[in-house]
Amino acid sequence: MNKINKDLVEGENKAPFVIELDPTTVCDLACPGCISGDLLNQKNPLDRGFSKDKIKEITDDIIKSGVSAVILIGGGEPLAHPTTIELIKRLGENDVQIGLTTNGTLMGRYIDIIAKYVSWTRVSMDVATDEMFKNLRPTKTGKSKFNLVVENMKKLANKKRGILGYSFLLRTMADGLIENPAGSNIGVIEHTNVYEIYDAAKLSKEIGCDYFELKPSYDDFHQIVMHSEKDIQIAKTQLEMSRNLEDQNFRVLESVMLRSALKREKVGEQEKKYKKCQSANLRTLITPSGCYVCPYFRGENSKKIGDLRFETLSEMWNGKLRKRVMDKLNPSIDCSNLHCIRHETNQEVDFIIDQFKHKKKIKDKALPRKDYFI
Template identity: 45%
Template sequence: MTFDRLDLVSKLYQPSGWPRVLDAAAGRRTTGPLVVDLDPTTFCDLACPECISGKLLNQGRFTPERLAELAEELISMSVRGVVLIGGGEPLAHRGTRQVLRMLGGAGIAIGVVTNGTMIKQNLDELAEYASWVRVSMDAGTSDTYRKFRPDRKGRSVFDKVTGNMRLLAEAKKGALGYSFLVMTRREPDGTVISNHHEVLEAAGLAHDIGCDYFETKAMFDDGHHVIQVSEDLLRSVDDQLAEAERRWAGDSFEVINSSTLTSLRSRVGAIQPKDYHRCQVAELRTLITPSGVYVCSYHRGNSQAKIGDAVTERLPDIWENSDRGIIDPTRDCRFHCARHRSNLELEKIAEGAVTPELGPDYDPFI
């Protein structure tokens, strides 16, 4: 079935999640989240200068035993989808393979966001159980990769990662994505470097590797505001994406771009104002990390958005006792939020302003 991976509003209208969607829309507490972002570890083997989680890295991990317990708790809470993400590099945790087996064996959909360096060590589980794996690449050549995604010794592991992706492309049951974050940096000597000129080359490489999609995104600052770019740079990216569409887009390969890139095109600015005081999506999706459980991934590490400690507390207890309304979007979420439209849709559902038409279950990652 063909679907828009980024159409989060349409994903609300799926039968298995609909009872909890109705509860969230009505302002009622849900029995558990539908989707969980899970950081197994804060360790990462790369040293990306633009890493938005840079200040949170290498500060802890779940023990393998606790990570397995978390998987059991997620299963017991009837979570429909889990995204292994970070924070750090999720495949760097030696317990991740078991989590993939446990969640996948229980029928929970699994997404993985990875830098790709450790795909080979986790290949069997990723190929068998992952609904999708998205590899953060941000380059089309080894030299540009080294500038934006160096390892801890400043080297490029571009060839290693692309080789790992080819292995997964041959074995996978789910989808494989090539993620390209458009970045520009001013060096101390005033030199400006960018990766935007390699969008077309990277898309071609993604197609050659056997990826199912190529995704382009805009860059955030530390506060998750979309960083604005020049008209020339945006035009260059758009021209390359159009050419990539012309050359390679088809039934087995998609060229997609996130809502952040769309916001740059429409010049809405870095601020996304919101006029609702409670995020109802927080009843449907949450973030679990070694440092705490947070209302969402945008607030990773924010003590004001922490609702529990998954190291010492059981997830069902955290969900039963926590206040998911501790964040006020009008005040605390003025950045661009991918789920803003979902919150607006939940308001319409609550008001009876839409007539629900539930389709089949096709993608739980709301």
């Protein structure tokens, strides 16, 4: 029985195995319909981002606690924090695996360190052209950084030891004419990107990415957006065209729930019969304004399990507040109407625990490389 399985069954893990960390809420882009739009660029300095000293403390805490992997995400652009790159270097030097989700605009100055220490980097692109980037991923002044991001990705592709991915989120009129998170009318969703799926996949391969990933869009309640029949048919055709680009060095991936989006299935049909979220016992979300059971409840007070501005990682994870929130958390009720990317993980972990409890043998699944991101 490996350590993760043993700790899961016996409930003894004294720290999360995986941490999703928002170093900052600051972002240099102003993407319309951003699911974290109301959390970006907080005015209160305490909520805006961790202090430099606090990032160092959190880094030391992570290493000391034996956390296996950290995913830098947002809530904000991770690389916008002035000490994120120091965090990456220190975690990497101490054998903590690192995942990075980024908009790619600030990677250029940190290519060497990212290439050396980051296990995987996923760049949110959603487009294949400069013009569409200006529509869907503009700066606050309405400019496009598309060419800069492409160049940064090329530089990383030439030096990387880990995996580089090109993320493409479906965006159409069905996402709504949502005001820009920056508080202006720049880049409201008036354009669809489905016509650029193939060209984006082709570009990602030319850049030197390991994969291109097509993702469904979600509303503020984490329900799949119902795109029009016309847009979905175009997306399906473009996806199939993209598959012809695959070879031994490049893959086209479908994100969780993409099939449901392409079938235009009704939202809220991911039935959760389990009453405990095992994923929340494996991993957690840390943000400048507090720690939460998972990213779906980022910023929701009832799912806040602690605050690393005022306590250590160990105090939070083993504290009374987290225990109280976790005891109340019931996925069959609290998460019944959202599409959770950890749903299959929860089912698999429940199965493993049941097998162990009944003293049945579990076959280990071989992975192409050691991966502790669960």
